[in-house]
Amino acid sequence: MSIVSYKFVIFLALLCGVYYLVPKSAQWIVLLAASMVFYLSYGVKPVVYLLFTALTTFAAGLILGNINFSLENCLKSNPSLSREERKAAKKAARTRKRWVLAAAVLCNIGMLAAVKFAGCLGPVLGKLLGRPGYGGEGLFSWLALTLGVSFYVFQTVGYVTDVYRGIAEPCRSFPRYLLFVCFFPQLLQGPISRYGQLYPQLVEPRDFSARNMKFGIQLIMWGYFKKVVVADRLAVMVNTVFDRYAEFGGAVIFLGVMLYCIQLYGDFSGGIDIIRGAAQMLGIEMTENFRRPYFSRSTAEFWRRWHISLGAWMRDYLFYPISRTKAALRLGRACRKRPGGHLGDVLVPAAATFIVFIVMGIWHGAGLNWLVYGIWNGVLISSSMLLEAPFRRFYKSAGISPDNPMVRFFQICRTFILVTIGRYFSRAESLAVAAAMLRRSFTAVLPRQLLDGTLLNLGLGLYNMVVALAGCVVMLIVSILQERGCNIRESLERKSPGVQFAVNFVSLLALTLFGIYAQGYVPAEFVYANV
Amino acid sequence: MTRDEVYKKLNEIFRDLFDDGTIVLTDKTTADDIKGWDSLRHITLISAVEDEFGIELEMKDIVGLKNVGELVDVIIREM
Numbered sequence: 176m177s178i179v180s181y182k183f184v185i186f187l188a189l190l191c192g193v194y195y196l197v198p199k200s201a202q203w204i205v206l207l208a209a210s211m212v213f214y215l216s217y218g219v220k221p222v223v224y225l226l227f228t229a230l231t232t233f234a235a236g237l238i239l240g241n242i243n244f245s246l247e248n249c250l251k252s253n254p255s256l257s258r259e260e261r262k263a264a265k266k267a268a269r270t271r272k273r274w275v276l277a278a279a280v281l282c283n284i285g286m287l288a289a290v291k292f293a294g295c296l297g298p299v300l301g302k303l304l305g306r307p308g309y310g311g312e313g314l315f316s317w318l319a320l321t322l323g324v325s326f327y328v329f330q331t332v333g334y335v336t337d338v339y340r341g342i343a344e345p346c347r348s349f350p351r352y353l354l355f356v357c358f359f360p361q362l363l364q365g366p367i368s369r370y371g372q373l374y375p376q377l378v379e380p381r382d383f384s385a386r387n388m389k390f391g392i393q394l395i396m397w398g399y400f401k402k403v404v405v406a407d408r409l410a411v412m413v414n415t416v417f418d419r420y421a422e423f424g425g426a427v428i429f430l431g432v433m434l435y436c437i438q439l440y441g442d443f444s445g446g447i448d449i450i451r452g453a454a455q456m457l458g459i460e461m462t463e464n465f466r467r468p469y470f471s472r473s474t475a476e477f478w479r480r481w482h483i484s485l486g487a488w489m490r491d492y493l494f495y496p497i498s499r500t501k502a503a504l505r506l507g508r509a510c511r512k513r514p515g516g517h518l519g520d521v522l523v524p525a526a527a528t529f530i531v532f533i534v535m536g537i538w539h540g541a542g543l544n545w546l547v548y549g550i551w552n553g554v555l556i557s558s559s560m561l562l563e564a565p566f567r568r569f570y571k572s573a574g575i576s577p578d579n580p581m582v583r584f585f586q587i588c589r590t591f592i593l594v595t596i597g598r599y600f601s602r603a604e605s606l607a608v609a610a611a612m613l614r615r616s617f618t619a620v621l622p623r624q625l626l627d628g629t630l631l632n633l634g635l636g637l638y639n640m641v642v643a644l645a646g647c648v649v650m651l652i653v654s655i656l657q658e659r660g661c662n663i664r665e666s667l668e669r670k671s672p673g674v675q676f677a678v679n680f681v682s683l684l685a686l687t688l689f690g691i692y693a694q695g696y697v698p699a700e701f702v703y704a705n706v
Numbered sequence: 707m708t709r710d711e712v713y714k715k716l717n718e719i720f721r722d723l724f725d726d727g728t729i730v731l732t733d734k735t736t737a738d739d740i741k742g743w744d745s746l747r748h749i750t751l752i753s754a755v756e757d758e759f760g761i762e763l764e765m766k767d768i769v770g771l772k773n774v775g776e777l778v779d780v781i782i783r784e785m
Contacts, residue, residue, distance in 0.1 A: 340764070340765050340766040340769070341764075341766050342766050342769070342770060475744070475746070479744070490745045491769050494745065494749070495745075495749060495765065495768060495769060496765070498749040499749070499765065499768070504753065507750075507753055508753075508757065520723065520750045520754075521746075521750065523749070523750075524746045524747075524749050524750060525746075527749075528746065560746060564725075567725070
């Protein structure tokens with residue numbers, strides 16, 4: 176069931192009712208049942224994949240926990256062990272744990288890779304067998320990409336790694352662990368939660384809180400606003416530009432890609448707000464996933480504000496392990512000893528960052544355009560790390576303060592343009608199309624198309640364009656207030672009941688009047704639901 | 707090595723790495739207090755600390771540190 180549907184609203188309302196009426200010890204069972212019902216509404220096959228991941232990572236967590244426990248017992252009960260003997264015991268345990276971790280990670284990342292690249296495997300096999308046109312029918316069709324697989328695989332690999340590192344205790348109840356894996360709000364598009372942050376909230380009893388209920392509903396409404404008033408409207412124009420790019424000049428194409436940036440933000444962050452709002456109604460706080468990313472002053476900062484949970488996952492489970500390999504440590508030390516030693520400080524993190532972003536690109540999709548998307552971001556961030564010191568010296572010698580408002584504005588605009596260029600590759604259906612659109616953006620600009628009525632023929636019409644623009648202005652105002660530290664819901668709570676009612680009523684009215692709910696309307700599928 | 711001696715060396719490492727001679731660390735100092743202390747710099751910082759104190763930190767310590775006070779605790783524990 177889509178989270179933008181009346182079915183979901185009714186489902187959530189019923190769930191809240193049952194959740195707060197049952198005995199507190201049974202609340203987690205209600206959540207588990209609701210989550211399974213939610214996921215089963217998408218079919219049985221997705222549940223099979225989910226159970227595979229849950230079972231393998233649960234088992235791995237138990238084995239790793241037992242090895243940790245045995246080591247701890249051994250060290251405690253033998254206090255006379257020398258430092259070298261203690262190191263040897265830790266090393267032996269670490270070796271056993273590595274095998275278990277590797278098995279769990281390979282099984283699940285392997286499954287993720289298989290379902291992501293299944294579409295490519297058929298034609299490759301066909302070429303090898305001399306059967307052009309073979310698409311893998313009957314062989315790879317069962318591997319079709321399944322809903323939310325990227326998110327729950329990453330979430331569970333994170334759990335297993337945390338147990339390996341001794342950060343988390345293993346979960347010893349499979350039904351409760353299954354709830355952590357399949358908690359319905361996060362299934363479709365994250366956020367990628369950490370076991371230590373989410374699991375205790377899921378299994379501990381929750382009291383009804385009118386504040387949580389109110390804040391949750393307000394956050395859901397805000398999410399719906401971004402999705403059905405702004406994002407789905409912009410999607411019409413964006414689709415037209417990308418589907419018929421050869422008919423437009425570079426100015427319209429570039430505008431279309433910029434609108435895609437806003438559409439994607441509205442779509443993804445709107446979906447996350449609905450998810451977080453639903454969780455808050457149940458008294459559960461899910462991790463923030465967006466923090467006004469288009470106010471970023473660099474690409475590195477952008478990725479700390481956009482899809483925050485993915486960036487944090489990549490940092491903790493990919494970037495740090497790559498940077499801490501023996502080869503990376505040796506390279507870093509060797510560079511630091513040479514003249515220009517500061518370059519050695521950034522060389523290894525820059526290289527690790529580049530690798531991480533290639534993986535991040537491929538995580539989004541199997542096409543070459545996604546690989547280029549990852550390379551683009553990796554090159555931007557790695558090069559900015561390597562050039563940071565020279566730029567700092569330049570600003571200093573020119574007497575320019577980095578906090579100068581004009582400098583900040585320039586950096587924000589520059590970052591937005593660089594992000595927009597990356598979006599050519601993430602939105603276009605192929606690398607060839609992305610390249611053609613990018614080339615056209617610079618070689619056949621045709622700026623007059625911005626003023627000669629072309630924009631009115633992109634599928635929306637004047638009325639809907641005005642509504643979309645007004646929606647974007649509302650989003651911008653809210654973002655500016657939040658960037659300045661204002662918590663909108665808490666500020667509203669301090670106002671009089673009359674003001675609160677008026678704001679909530681106007682919000683609901685805006686959703687009803689301006690949401691794209693035309694007869695026969697099918698809400699545009701969430702962009703990240705099939706990653 | 708005493709806690710003060712550890713702080714003396716850490717201050718030098720931080721000032722050199724972040725190019726800021728005014729840094730004075732306390733137990734409560736976090737990444738939010740030091741301009742430029744992000745995850746990319748964090749890994750460089752950890753390498754510099756390991757080289758300076760002749761220790762090897764585990765991943766759970768690198769990922770889980772909440773403030774400089776915890777870093778000092780780990781350094782003293784590993785030395």
